[in-house]
């Protein structure tokens with residue numbers, strides 16, 4: 001089976017790192033802005049708006065990139081808007097052939113108009129339920145788990161961690177810390193991570209995106225993260241010998257030996273300047289060295305990507321075939337914050353049969 005956007009879209013896929021406020025449909029942003037009288041958008045035309053997001057995201061600066069979220073967050077301040085956007089997210093991911101996704105959002109960003117944190121979480125969960133149901137009616141089955149994000153620069157991480165635990169039977173499967181890394185080390189939020197570990201809860205931390213090894217080391221050895229959001233800079237601890245043979249430093253060896261999942265988002269890293277180009281992206285070497293690499297979208301709107309387009313771009317760049325795509329998918333499923341039996345069922349009943357047909 002040839003590997004292209006159409007065939008990859010039909011292959012079963014798993015997505016672990018996708019931001020709800022980074023994946024809105026441009027037409028939805030315009031409609032929501034219109035409904036609430038939000039005047040801040042750079043243009044009232046959907047095509048121009050997607051182009052604007054893409055250009056603003058290509059600035060090569062993580063800080064500048066994060067500014068684009070001002071607009072998406074501004075239109076996500078009501079229950080109706082959150083339900084709608086979450087439902088469309090579920091439909092869009094299912095339409096892209098994703099069978100399991102973990103989508104994250106920061107409840108604290110959606111309380112500007114007075115919503116309670118609980119109302120934000122419940123609206124998003126309801127949206128995912130609705131969207132998954134609509135997708136199922138068109139023959140696309142998707143399961144979505146939700147990650148609650150706390151912002152690194154703020155001081156609400158403990159509260160958000162408690163919220164994640166309170167909603168864990170209802171669709172919240174984990175916790176995350178996001179935002180600019182420089183100046184805001186994950187150890188600022190130790191209290192939240194200790195609480196989560198005591199509650200036997202799962203969490204990932206954005207670390208080693210634009211910032212170096214200390215951030216990864218802190219996330220793992222101080223905070224106890226189960227996964228690394230990006231983790232790209234772990235490559236700084238991989239040295240090449242005189243004959244070109246890679247040699248792993250202690251931290252890189254720890255990450256590989258412990259099978260710590262790397263939630264890699266290649267295009268997003270190119271856009272924020274964390275990698276020069278896809279060809280230069282460490283995902284190539286880390287895959288070769290068999291780290292637990294997973295492929296993700298990060299922000300579908302800002303980077304103008306889907307998981308399928310991302311996988312096709314990687315296949316084109318690194319000459320990957322279906323077996324590699326299956327490997328990324330199984331890696332992601334193994335790394336999901338879902339019960340072992342459920343992960344196994346998806347791998348054996350959905351993912352492997354799907355790729356067996358493509359590999360045949």
Ligand SMILES: [Zn+2]
Nearest residue numbers: 019206229298
């Ligand atoms: Zn992210």
